[in-house]
Amino acid sequence: MNWSLLLVVLGMLCGAGISCDTAPPTPPATPTTELARAPLAAFGTAGTPTVISIAPDASRLALRLRAGGLLDPQDTLKLYDAAKKQWDDPSLPVPPDEKLVGMHFSPDGRFQIGVSVTAHPYRNLRVFRTQDLGEMFAVQTDINGIAPITFSADGRWMLHPTPPDKNGRFALAVVNVTSGAPRATLNIDMRALSRGVFKNVAFTPDGNFIYARQVDHLLVWNATSGQRVTEWQWVGFGDVTTMGCTPDSQIVRALMQEGTIATIELPAGSNVRTSRLDVPSIPSNQPRHVPFEQPWSFQRAMFSSDGTSVLRDAGGRIDVFDLQTGRFSRVFSLPAGATQVDFAPRQGNLVPVQVRGADGGSSIAIVRLPN
Numbered sequence: 001m002n003w004s005l006l007l008v009v010l011g012m013l014c015g016a017g018i019s020c021d022t023a024p025p026t027p028p029a030t031p032t033t034e035l036a037r038a039p040l041a042a043f044g045t046a047g048t049p050t051v052i053s054i055a056p057d058a059s060r061l062a063l064r065l066r067a068g069g070l071l072d073p074q075d076t077l078k079l080y081d082a083a084k085k086q087w088d089d090p091s092l093p094v095p096p097d098e099k100l101v102g103m104h105f106s107p108d109g110r111f112q113i114g115v116s117v118t119a120h121p122y123r124n125l126r127v128f129r130t131q132d133l134g135e136m137f138a139v140q141t142d143i144n145g146i147a148p149i150t151f152s153a154d155g156r157w158m159l160h161p162t163p164p165d166k167n168g169r170f171a172l173a174v175v176n177v178t179s180g181a182p183r184a185t186l187n188i189d190m191r192a193l194s195r196g197v198f199k200n201v202a203f204t205p206d207g208n209f210i211y212a213r214q215v216d217h218l219l220v221w222n223a224t225s226g227q228r229v230t231e232w233q234w235v236g237f238g239d240v241t242t243m244g245c246t247p248d249s250q251i252v253r254a255l256m257q258e259g260t261i262a263t264i265e266l267p268a269g270s271n272v273r274t275s276r277l278d279v280p281s282i283p284s285n286q287p288r289h290v291p292f293e294q295p296w297s298f299q300r301a302m303f304s305s306d307g308t309s310v311l312r313d314a315g316g317r318i319d320v321f322d323l324q325t326g327r328f329s330r331v332f333s334l335p336a337g338a339t340q341v342d343f344a345p346r347q348g349n350l351v352p353v354q355v356r357g358a359d360g361g362s363s364i365a366i367v368r369l370p371n
Contacts, residue, residue, distance in 0.1 A: 029317065029333040032367040035350070036061065036082035037335075040362045043076065048354065051364060052077075053104040054347040058366045059083060061352070062090070062103040075101045082366075090114070092128055093135065105130075107347070108155035111177055115141070115149070122163040125149070127177060137180035142170055152203040157183060157223070159201065159210060172201075174210070174223055184226035186210065192219070192231075199344075200242055204249040209266055211252050213240045218254050218262060220269045230269035236260055237282045239289065242343065244303025253323075255310055257298050258282045261323070277310065278326040302343040302351075306371065313341040318369070335365050 035058040043049050049065040065076040077100055079090045090100050092114040101123075102115030112133075114126045127136040141149075142163045149160050158177050162185075164170040172186035192214075201212040203223060211220045211230075216239060220230035234240055238257030245252045252269075254262040259277040279296040300313035309329070310321040316338050320330035334341070340354045349369045356362055 027329065027331055029331040030370050031333050032318075032335075032369055034335055034365050034367050036080070036366040037355070038063070038080040038082075038087075038364045038366075040364065042078065042087045048362065049076070049078070049364075051342060051345045051352040052102060053345055054350050054352070054366060055105045056107060056109045056347055056350075058347075058350055058368075060105070061364065061366065062105070063364070064102065077101055077103065079103065091133070092126070093133055094124075094126060098124060102149075104149050104151075105347070106151045106155045106158075106177065107153055110155055111136070111151075113149060113158070125160055127158070127180070136178055139173075139175070139180060148198075148201055150201050150203065151177070152207040152223075153205045154207060157203065157207055159186075159203070172210075172221075174226070184222070184224055186221045186226050186228070192217070200244075202243070202245070204245045204252065204266065205247055206249040208249065209252070209269075211243055211245065211264075213243050213254060215239050218243070218252075218264065218272070220252060220264060220266070229267075230264055230272065232262065232264070232272045234260075234262065237286055237288060241298050241300075242302050244307065246307035247305075251307070253303060253307075255298055255301055255303065259296060259298055261310075276326065277321050278328070300341060300343060302346060304369075305349055311343070311369070313343070315339070332369055334367065338365070 038061055043065050049063040052062045052064050054061055059082050061080040063078050077090055079088045081088055090103050092100060094100055094114055094116045098116035098118050100114050100116050104113040110130055112128045112130055116124045118124060122140045122142055124138055125141040126138040140163050141160045151158050156177060157174055159172055159174050162171045162173050169190060171188060174184040175182050195214045195217055198212040198214060203210055208223055209220055210223050216234045218232045219228060221228050234256055236256060241255045241257050243254045250266055252264040259279045261275050263273050265271060298312050302311050304311055308323055312319045317334055318332040318341060319328060322329040334353055335355050337356045338353050339356050342352045350366055353365045353367055355365050
């Protein structure tokens with residue numbers, strides 16, 4: 001069967017106005033590799049916990065079950081040890097008057113970050129060596145969902161939000177992981193703050209730039225000067241779903257819910273161009289912010305680590321779209337019972353997958369995606 005020919009024919013029919021509400025034929029599947037599975041019975045029936053961070057070798061998973069608001073002191077934070085196949089309470093050595101509500105692993109596995117709540121109107125962030133849990137430094141932070149903590153690919157730098165000032169404004173601080181020495185401050189104006197939380201905050205692979213998205217905005221900063229080099233607004237259907245960068249750090253891309261790709265070329269970042277995956281167009285009467293339920297929806301998706309593809313959660317499998325042609329090109333199979341892929345806490349090619357067992361029990365499987 002010539003799948004490429006079928007896809008071309010389907011595209012011609014769509015262009016001729018013939019209905020394309022059904023998905024194209026599914027190419028043969030490539031299996032993913034399951035590295036760990038964490039049963040969720042330890043969390044009871046209060047809700048489904050979310051994966052905060054994955055150790056780079058998938059040996060440990062940090063999960064949190066929210067009690068109410070963002071980083072509520074009553075949140076349940078657990079650490080799953082894949083080798084022992086058991087849940088543990090995180091053992092980072094924080095003072096007795098602090099409670100851990102967040103935990104993050106560095107990409108190289110050398111450091112762990114603990115975020116704790118206190119009686120004060122801010123959070124403490126502490127950086128520890130993984131080898132002996134020795135504390136490197138601690139800073140105050142506000143981690144109310146405004147911006148996440150993130151590391152550079154080489155593990156040298158980290159970014160965290162500062163506590164808000166008396167006017168409610170905060171900044172993003174770029175600091176050295178081992179000393180806490182400042183590298184840059186990314187000032188956030190009130191106009192940007194009013195647009196809501198920052199997501200997909202990440203360094204380019206060379207550590208020279210930082211990018212992020214909001215509901216309909218893309219932003220890029222210089223990681224040394226702190227200056228914003230790009231601010232661009234999406235005005236089409238749906239929201240911005242995810243962002244990614246090519247391994248050579250020259251191109252940052254953003255994906256929209258309906259399949260549009262925005263491309264930002266660095267270092268200038270001033271010329272943002274758009275293209276589109278080879279999928280059916282969205283009806284003109286589609287409400288702007290209503291979640292999409294049609295077959296071609298990219299609500300849960302990410303760019304591949306090598307920058308050549310878009311990966312989309314398709315319920316029980318991952319559909320892969322080639323960026324050069326825009327076409328549906330591959331399928332990654334998932335463990336039996338897979339219900340949803342959570343691309344947000346990815347660690348390289350490792351992603352968490354929610355799985356429902358035959359007995360009705362839930363678990364989180366960590367799978368490695370093929371290259």
